[in-house]
Amino acid sequence: MAELSEATGIPVPTIKFYVREGLLPPGRPVGRRQADYDGGHVRRLRLVRALADYGGLPIATIRELVGHLDGGDRSGYDLLALTQMAMTGRQEPRGGPHLAAAERLMGEMMTRRGWSGSQTAHPAVRMAVGVLAALGELGRQDMIAALDAYAAAADRIAAVDLGVLGPADDRERAMELVVVATSLGDALVAALRRIAQVERSQPLRTAGPAAC
């Protein structure tokens, strides 16, 4: 286990914690106080650490995701949907006066884009409806009005995602990529979006009236 720690840069107590929590299979015992770890352990350990560090996912969710990886009872594209669901969570939007309007807006946008209505139960749709309802509560009609523009931009990101995914015939690779793309991918796009915002507002800052 000391060698495993050295290979990955992850402290031994953290590795022990992951094994205890069922996120990492135990090594093959050799002798009384020794166990054998292989390349699969190194890879899994790095994945778990990335999900915890960059995905910010709770242990229970990570356990569920690596369980799907090990299970091997689903097609690549089914795993894509399953993984997304686990990562998106199942929090129903709070009720309130703006919920019905948010559901209608979301449905209309999906129709305009030709996105299938059969998805309305997908947690990502519920998540988007929740965001729209919150924007309605805050009186942010300006952001709500940009919904189609955001959907078009998100569609371009998904095109890049699917291009990276490639044919999903290697199930393990596809599943792992979705886990990584969904957790690290959100963080990557969020970071690039902030940088782009600063870049785009830079000329406004210098060209505009003097700020105090």
Add this chain to the structure above:
Amino acid sequence: MAELSEATGIPVPTIKFYVREGLLPPGRPVGRRQADYDGGHVRRLRLVRALADYGGLPIATIRELVGHLDGGDRSGYDLLALTQMAMTGRQEPRGGPHLAAAERLMGEMMTRRGWSGSQTAHPAVRMAVGVLAALGELGRQDMIAALDAYAAAADRIAAVDLGVLGPADDRERAMELVVVATSLGDALVAALRRIAQVERSQPLRTAGPAAC
């Protein structure tokens, strides 16, 4: 306070907690056990709740953000950058064999896009470098190779963001929009991206070889 709770749908104990934590100014006292709340309280309360619920931000960060809103000592575009920094956090990427390569890749991409090098200390750049280093550790060269495509897509989202923001001469509105756009906006794009991924993989699922 009962009326404030009724107007916003937020329970009285939660409102009391927000006041105690300095996220919401106390009402104007009238009589011994009564206080007056106005439209500003309703608006602030909804904003705080949205930041906690959808932004997933810790109390200390929310306190810092509403402090900037109340402070009024910065220009609108300065607040944009300040808010982003608070929302992005200041976590330095862990060291490791892939950090230097990640920094180089990020720098090269920024040069290709004409994004200013002066931003390298921005937490969003550190965050992107951290994600790239994690992808390197996981051996995900396929995702790393798509960095320019992700940056182009993120740039389009930022263009929508800035279009919604409009002229930042109304400082309070601009600041509030950035807070909302950054927290709820990330959730909105993440949700739309997942929906678009499912839409784009749907034909592959039905047209491909039968899945078990």
